[in-house]
Amino acid sequence: MDITRLSPDDAAGCAEAVALLIATHAVDCPGALLSTPTGYSADLRYGWDLDPGRTYLAREADGSLVGLLHVNTPTYDNTNLVWIEVEVHPERRGRGIGSELVRYAEQLAGELGRTSMGLTTWDLPKAAAFANRHGFEQKTVGVNRRQDITTLDWSTVQKLYDEAVLAAAEYEVIRIVGDLPEEMLEGMIAVTASINDAPKDDLDLEDDVFTAERLRAYEAARHGHNQTMYRVIARHRTTGELAGHSVVTVERERPHIAEQNDTAVSRDHRGHRLGALLKTAMLLWLRETEPALTQLDTWNAESNNHMISINEQLGYSVVARSLEFQKSL
Known part of the structure; x- marks a missing residue:
């Protein structure tokens, strides 16, 4: 061979x-x-x-x-x-x-x-x-869920959004298409690093290390893939601190397909339903801007109960399960 x-x-x-x-x-x-x-x-x-x-x-x-x-x-x-x-x-x-x-x-x-x-x-x-x-030894289970945009109950999305807006009254929602403005870059490093709080289960992994250069590299890679980046960011109204974000990319080659790249809320700002606010705000925005969109895929650790709960309220269904193994060499 x-x-x-x-x-x-x-x-x-x-x-x-x-x-x-x-x-x-x-x-x-x-x-x-x-x-x-x-x-x-x-x-x-x-x-x-x-x-x-x-x-x-x-x-x-x-x-x-x-x-x-x-x-x-x-x-x-x-x-x-x-x-x-x-x-x-x-x-x-x-x-x-x-x-x-x-x-x-x-x-x-x-x-x-x-x-x-x-x-x-x-x-x-x-x-x-x-x-x-x-x-190899099994260390964790990943689950791929998909949202069928064509059958989505938009009244449920709007209701969840309205409830989250009330719970997150101290925060404003910012929409950005494409690259982050330079003045937001440093603040987004800590928000992006919040993904390290997601369950790793038994995987032997260091935390991901994020820098301004790496965030720009992610953006450059999305451009290279010919994808449109949609970002919804929560910002504290009083302090101006960036508290959380959700990022979805839409393929230009197949504009009916979108993928959830990230959703994370900084530890200091949890407990205000920002995760639900960001994900529902994203869906309502995509409804306006991507009329051809029919499906949105996301991956989570099977043990990530909080994010899975939000996804299930939004009508996601399981497409596949993956097993992740690891061994020392």
């Missing part, structure tokens, strides 16, 4: 990778949101915040693509970590291809001096058995 790194400039290779993902997800998780070849290339070039991962293509002797290995090697924080995803074509499973890709990833991790490896799989018995066989 030949394993080679995929370049974001390789349009044919990116199309092949997406075709393999379509085949694997048809079996493993039919409802999951997948990238287009253009989006896949952008992810390899820009990543989440200009810290992109790598994809490796596994081909048999005849050149047919039988497997994918995606490797993330963080550079902002958790620099001891490698995180991988392994995909094997359904018609080629049971032949040791996945195991060979894990061994390849471990060799790469050793060359990079990384000492911990994570693996994400779908919540399937065979996937869990595969992870356990390679020495």
